[in-house]
Amino acid sequence: MLRMGRNDHETIRAxxxxxxxxxxxxxVRHSHSLFRVAFRITGNEADAEDVVQEAFLRGxxxxxxxxxxxxxxxxxxxIAVRCALDKVSGRKADAHSSQVGEENDPEQDAxxxxxxSAGPDRLLLSAExxxxxxxxxxxxxxxxxTAFVLRHMxxxxxxxxxxxxxxxxxxxxxxxxxxxxxxxxxxxxLRVRI
Amino acid sequence: xxxxxxxxxxGRYYNERGxxxxxxxxxxxxxxxCAACIESYAALSWDLSEIKAPETPERDPxxxxxxxxxxxxxxxxxxxERWSWLRGGIVLRGLxxxxxxxxxxxxxxxxxxxxxxxxxxxxxxxxxxTKAKPRVVVVVLSDHLDRSERLLVELKHVDAGSTxxxxxxxxxxxxxxxxxxxxxxxxxxxxxxxxTTALDRLDHLLNGLxxxxxxxxxxxxxRLQEEMNADGLLFEVRVLRSRxxxxxxxxxxxxxxxxx
Numbered sequence: 281m282l283r284m285g286r287n288d289h290e291t292i293r294a295x296x297x298x299x300x301x302x303x304x305x306x307x308v309r310h311s312h313s314l315f316r317v318a319f320r321i322t323g324n325e326a327d328a329e330d331v332v333q334e335a336f337l338r339g340x341x342x343x344x345x346x347x348x349x350x351x352x353x354x355x356x357x358x359i360a361v362r363c364a365l366d367k368v369s370g371r372k373a374d375a376h377s378s379q380v381g382e383e384n385d386p387e388q389d390a391x392x393x394x395x396x397s398a399g400p401d402r403l404l405l406s407a408e409x410x411x412x413x414x415x416x417x418x419x420x421x422x423x424x425x426t427a428f429v430l431r432h433m434x435x436x437x438x439x440x441x442x443x444x445x446x447x448x449x450x451x452x453x454x455x456x457x458x459x460x461x462x463x464x465x466x467x468x469x470l471r472v473r474i
Numbered sequence: 475x476x477x478x479x480x481x482x483x484x485g486r487y488y489n490e491r492g493x494x495x496x497x498x499x500x501x502x503x504x505x506x507x508c509a510a511c512i513e514s515y516a517a518l519s520w521d522l523s524e525i526k527a528p529e530t531p532e533r534d535p536x537x538x539x540x541x542x543x544x545x546x547x548x549x550x551x552x553x554x555e556r557w558s559w560l561r562g563g564i565v566l567r568g569l570x571x572x573x574x575x576x577x578x579x580x581x582x583x584x585x586x587x588x589x590x591x592x593x594x595x596x597x598x599x600x601x602x603x604t605k606a607k608p609r610v611v612v613v614v615l616s617d618h619l620d621r622s623e624r625l626l627v628e629l630k631h632v633d634a635g636s637t638x639x640x641x642x643x644x645x646x647x648x649x650x651x652x653x654x655x656x657x658x659x660x661x662x663x664x665x666x667x668x669x670t671t672a673l674d675r676l677d678h679l680l681n682g683l684x685x686x687x688x689x690x691x692x693x694x695x696x697r698l699q700e701e702m703n704a705d706g707l708l709f710e711v712r713v714l715r716s717r718x719x720x721x722x723x724x725x726x727x728x729x730x731x732x733x734x
Contacts, residue, residue, distance in 0.1 A: 295552060298552055298553065300546070300551040300552070301546075303542075304539075304546065307541050307542040307545060308538030308541075310538075311533070311537055311538035311542075312533055312538065315537070316530045319528070319530050319531065320527055320528065320530065325531055329541075333541060333545060336541065336545055337549075340545075342709065343552065344712070344713075344716065345708075345709045345712055409524065410528070413525055413526075414528075431488060432522065432525060433527035446703045448696040450696070453485075453490070456488075457481050457484055460484050460518075463521075464522075467524070467525070
């Protein structure tokens, strides 16, 4: 039975003094928000669930390093972002090794998307936008993709992105800029059609 | 004034004003009166506003409990003694013992001084001149790791642009270098690869802080912060420090210090 009601810091003290079960309250409390960010970064439900598991596991193992003046939700959020980044990096590396020699052509992506969609114009357009957006996201590096999601969808500041990715704020800023450039370039076909 | 760069436009979209107040005001002033920049910004805003977060699939309320059920068997309970000593007044008791030891040491020193003053000063006259003994400095690993941890925490949070903050860091790094070398040698002799590796990394970082060619500028600090984060050095030092009291007490063959 999970014990709720204690705040995060009290729960952490209990976990560190040997009460493993207390960690369950933290898992229950923060699972949904971690799933949201994990899904936004990985774009895949199964991967997002893996990321949530991995983040809580890493969090438990590193809990002794948790500084009591920090906020647990921010801390575990950063761990989840790192796990999601690792997941996306791994996926991109796999995709790269299986597609050596194949260059990604934006027009080719657009054509594939149009062929797959069917139905009324509005639905077609909406599906096309969403698929193009997904393809554009996949053209980013893992760091750019993660930085862009954190900036554009999670509304994180440059400093927060840097801290979550373990890079300097300026490097985080550059990653967001590069991502925006690439996204705009990939989505330019959409702009012309609309 | 030049038109706003793409980076400035993107920064503006995300409410990130770069540069100081004057630069920012000049950029805003230019932007307000420049049709080309306004047009570029509108195009950028349109493009970015079209990129929506994908709809997150709903998780049912029991999702968290399912995550916990899958996770729980993989977890090993944390050891209680590491934290219990922080509570229950043991720290205060330890401080009490330390204070008593300190008083005894001061008393012994004072008594020695008094005794020496009462002795006739013949020994010094008769004794043949001898070579000066080498200075002995005892380096205790736990103290060294304590100081190193404090330095790493400060490095982690230091504002890279502030010279007032950076200069004490450099001085502390210089003073830690020698002690680190001794502890590292000792760890190597005692064949403790985990400790040796951690002290190696620490040595590299301390060297970077202490002897940066051209001084510690903000770029160097950022690089060192990245290096520290990438290596997980702070975490490693904390882990080593946390296991010390047990191991030092358990046996004399731990590399717990050295002398120069």
